[in-house]
Amino acid sequence: MTEQQRRPTLIDVAKAAGVSRALVSIVMRDAPGASEATRDKVLEAARELGYRPDTRARLLRSSRTKLLGLSFSSSQPFHAEIVDAAYAEAAAKGYEVALSAVANGRPETRAIEALLDFGSEALILISPTLSNQSLTRYASHVPVVSLLRENVGDLVDSVSSDDNAGIRMAVGYLAALGHRQIVHVDGGTAISAAQRRAAFHTEMLRHGLKPVTVPGGPSEEDGLRAGQLLQLDMPSAAIAFNDRCALGLMESLRANGLHVPNDVSVLGYDDSQFARLSYVQLSSISQDAPLLAAAAVDRAVDRIEGNQPPAHVIRTPHLVKRKTTARPRQSSLPGDQSRHQPSEG
Amino acid sequence: MTEQQRRPTLIDVAKAAGVSRALVSIVMRDAPGASEATRDKVLEAARELGYRPDTRARLLRSSRTKLLGLSFSSSQPFHAEIVDAAYAEAAAKGYEVALSAVANGRPETRAIEALLDFGSEALILISPTLSNQSLTRYASHVPVVSLLRENVGDLVDSVSSDDNAGIRMAVGYLAALGHRQIVHVDGGTAISAAQRRAAFHTEMLRHGLKPVTVPGGPSEEDGLRAGQLLQLDMPSAAIAFNDRCALGLMESLRANGLHVPNDVSVLGYDDSQFARLSYVQLSSISQDAPLLAAAAVDRAVDRIEGNQPPAHVIRTPHLVKRKTTARPRQSSLPGDQSRHQPSEG
DNA sequence: CATCACGTCTAGATCGTTCTATAAACTAGC
DNA sequence: GCTAGTTTATAGAACGATCTAGACGTGATG
Numbered sequence: 001m002t003e004q005q006r007r008p009t010l011i012d013v014a015k016a017a018g019v020s021r022a023l024v025s026i027v028m029r030d031a032p033g034a035s036e037a038t039r040d041k042v043l044e045a046a047r048e049l050g051y052r053p054d055t056r057a058r059l060l061r062s063s064r065t066k067l068l069g070l071s072f073s074s075s076q077p078f079h080a081e082i083v084d085a086a087y088a089e090a091a092a093k094g095y096e097v098a099l100s101a102v103a104n105g106r107p108e109t110r111a112i113e114a115l116l117d118f119g120s121e122a123l124i125l126i127s128p129t130l131s132n133q134s135l136t137r138y139a140s141h142v143p144v145v146s147l148l149r150e151n152v153g154d155l156v157d158s159v160s161s162d163d164n165a166g167i168r169m170a171v172g173y174l175a176a177l178g179h180r181q182i183v184h185v186d187g188g189t190a191i192s193a194a195q196r197r198a199a200f201h202t203e204m205l206r207h208g209l210k211p212v213t214v215p216g217g218p219s220e221e222d223g224l225r226a227g228q229l230l231q232l233d234m235p236s237a238a239i240a241f242n243d244r245c246a247l248g249l250m251e252s253l254r255a256n257g258l259h260v261p262n263d264v265s266v267l268g269y270d271d272s273q274f275a276r277l278s279y280v281q282l283s284s285i286s287q288d289a290p291l292l293a294a295a296a297v298d299r300a301v302d303r304i305e306g307n308q309p310p311a312h313v314i315r316t317p318h319l320v321k322r323k324t325t326a327r328p329r330q331s332s333l334p335g336d337q338s339r340h341q342p343s344e345g
Numbered sequence: 346m347t348e349q350q351r352r353p354t355l356i357d358v359a360k361a362a363g364v365s366r367a368l369v370s371i372v373m374r375d376a377p378g379a380s381e382a383t384r385d386k387v388l389e390a391a392r393e394l395g396y397r398p399d400t401r402a403r404l405l406r407s408s409r410t411k412l413l414g415l416s417f418s419s420s421q422p423f424h425a426e427i428v429d430a431a432y433a434e435a436a437a438k439g440y441e442v443a444l445s446a447v448a449n450g451r452p453e454t455r456a457i458e459a460l461l462d463f464g465s466e467a468l469i470l471i472s473p474t475l476s477n478q479s480l481t482r483y484a485s486h487v488p489v490v491s492l493l494r495e496n497v498g499d500l501v502d503s504v505s506s507d508d509n510a511g512i513r514m515a516v517g518y519l520a521a522l523g524h525r526q527i528v529h530v531d532g533g534t535a536i537s538a539a540q541r542r543a544a545f546h547t548e549m550l551r552h553g554l555k556p557v558t559v560p561g562g563p564s565e566e567d568g569l570r571a572g573q574l575l576q577l578d579m580p581s582a583a584i585a586f587n588d589r590c591a592l593g594l595m596e597s598l599r600a601n602g603l604h605v606p607n608d609v610s611v612l613g614y615d616d617s618q619f620a621r622l623s624y625v626q627l628s629s630i631s632q633d634a635p636l637l638a639a640a641a642v643d644r645a646v647d648r649i650e651g652n653q654p655p656a657h658v659i660r661t662p663h664l665v666k667r668k669t670t671a672r673p674r675q676s677s678l679p680g681d682q683s684r685h686q687p688s689e690g
Numbered sequence: 691c692a693t694c695a696c697g698t699c700t701a702g703a704t705c706g707t708t709c710t711a712t713a714a715a716c717t718a719g720c
Numbered sequence: 721g722c723t724a725g726t727t728t729a730t731a732g733a734a735c736g737a738t739c740t741a742g743a744c745g746t747g748a749t750g
């Protein structure tokens with residue numbers, strides 16, 4: 001039985017300040033057409049009444065909503081980092097962000113429709129799984145920015161990380177350390193897994209090394225399974241599809257008495273919060289979520305405001321060296337299963 | 346330069362069907378006042394034009410928005426599980442969910458204002474950090490449900506998990522296994538940390554055991570630090586504030602050559618996705634996110650529709666036994682630092 | 691036959707804004 | 721003192737829906 005008090009409107013403020021509705025609107029929007037004196041008077045009255053403009057009404061009249069729709073997957077911690085950064089960048093550009101999660105029983109189309117209903121002026125989709133055709137259809141109504149997935153057609157913007165460059169760095173770094181037997185635990189059917197797999201192949205060949213790939217996936221369990229497979233022919237270094245996969249892989253190695261990085265070097269991808277944990281200290285390829293998010297927001301705003309044509313932005317990732325990568329042992333014989341001390345705390 | 350085609354409105358549909366605006370509105374809302382024949386005719390026209398009602402306009406006129414505002418923290422994976430479940434429950438009740446994250450540089454008030462701007466009819470706040478006074482102020486405008494935090498005042502609803510019961514289970518379980526030296530790595534200033542600390546104290550005494558608490562926190566790093574502290578006087582079992590804390594703690598134990606659960610049993614709290622990982626298999630107290638989320642949504646909808654008074658719902662958590670808890674060694678001497686085999690993969 | 695009730699439909703007001711005219715007040719120029 | 725130009729203010733029409741009140745046709749009732 002709470003007393004629901006009506007919130008003040010433009011009319012209330014106008015009455016209180018002794019001016020017309022329209023003038024209050026002008027002042028609230030910081031638009032030209034009001035003198036300093038009345039501006040102060042109106043702002044004072046608004047503050048007094050605790051007036052907050054009604055977004056719905058504002059939206060309805062002016063087609064501008066200053067709202068960016070962002071869809072993400074609730075099960076990906078990496079997405080959360082992007083959400084964080086997107087909020088900040090959007091706020092800096094004077095936009096608000098509407099969030100919609102892709103979850104169990106809530107397909108991407110549902111999430112997108114919700115964003116459109118809220119009045120989003122542009123859509124930013126993290127790793128969208130829709131077909132290019134579907135994306136293009138949405139893009140005919142509103143600018144669409146695909147984040148972390150490229151090749152989405154000419155009418156859809158994309159902001160992605162250069163997977164080739166990332167893998168090139170990874171292979172180059174490990175090779176420079178002296179590793180000859182480097183395997184790639186791939187991402188299976190995950191987005192950009194194919195890209196990285198191919199890049200690994202060409203890059204290894206370029207270094208005169210044999211490109212060995214074992215099936216993996218985006219989760220810890222996938223890394224764990226891959227670790228079992230590697231038992232048969234243990235390499236001196238491994239590049240995992242992502243950090244979670246790397247974690248599982250390391251756990252598997254540890255369970256088999258191998259020490260990282262003394263026996264095997266492990267390199268992750270994403271530089272997620274897991275990688276940064278003090279007891280993990282995972283070397284990783286950073287896609288720099290904040291940068292990617294900022295680029296996506298910029299792209300969306302540019303499209304909305306400048307009416308620019310769609311573009312495809314590719315950012316170069318960088319290597320973050322931590323404690324899971326090192327020079328290989330003098331000779332990295334597969335099958336060396338001697339037990340080692342636990343890592344120095 | 347995308348061709349942005351205008352979306353059809355009520356008028357378009359009315360014109361196409363040869364009826365008035367109002368009648369189309371009636372049909373779209375499934376309200377009484379239209380014959381079956383015209384109903385079909387209108388629906389057909391709407392389908393043909395791809396008409397979707399404009400939420401903003403609808404919102405503006407009717408106060409009903411069928412929207413629940415949900416605020417969560419982007420850095421808490423446990424919150425993501427709740428978001429998932431909330432979507433499902435809300436959809437079942439015919440509501441849509443508006444999401445707003447509390448993130449770096451985006452305080453809770455900001456998140457809430459955004460939700461209100463979207464037209465949320467009720468707010469569900471996960472572990473809100475605002476003062477009771479602030480919560481109550483919001484509650485005077487719109488029903489507010491506090492999730493995972495109780496004692497929020499009479500005007501605010503709350504849905505929480507029974508921390509006393511959870512800790513009681515934890516202590517009871519470990520005591521039943523034969524443990525006498527049980528410590529609690531607490532949650533520091535985190536929400537409900539005080540509650541659990543107190544419960545631990547009384548429960549240990551009830552079992553005739555000495556309640557030892559060491560300072561911890563909600564993250565892996567906190568657990569890690571707590572592990573160092575325990576070095577001085579190693580217990581036979583530990584109850585961590587949450588799963589992430591437990592993970593850090595276990596890592597610390599492992600680094601010091603101790604085996605879980607052979608040397609020390611570790612019990613987590615939350616039963617998060619981490620706990621379920623095959624190589625972690627953390628025993629944990631489950632608060633059952635889906636159930637809590639459903640309860641919160643139910644509460645919100647009840648408040649909106651039934652105009653019921655605020656209520657406080659408390660759900661009982663349950664124990665999930667996995668592989669980090671076991672009977673203690675025959676005599677659990679502190680200082681026994683002998684190295685053990687790695688866990689059987 | 692007049693009245694009433696009922697189901698179906700519609701005109702017009704309304705929600706809280708923004709936007710487009712246009713009026714009023716003032717300044718400046720001749 | 722009249723006209724033109726600029727600044728400041730306002731009235732009224734939008735935006736796309738819902739809601740209220742009432743019109744219209746039909747059939748039943750007194």
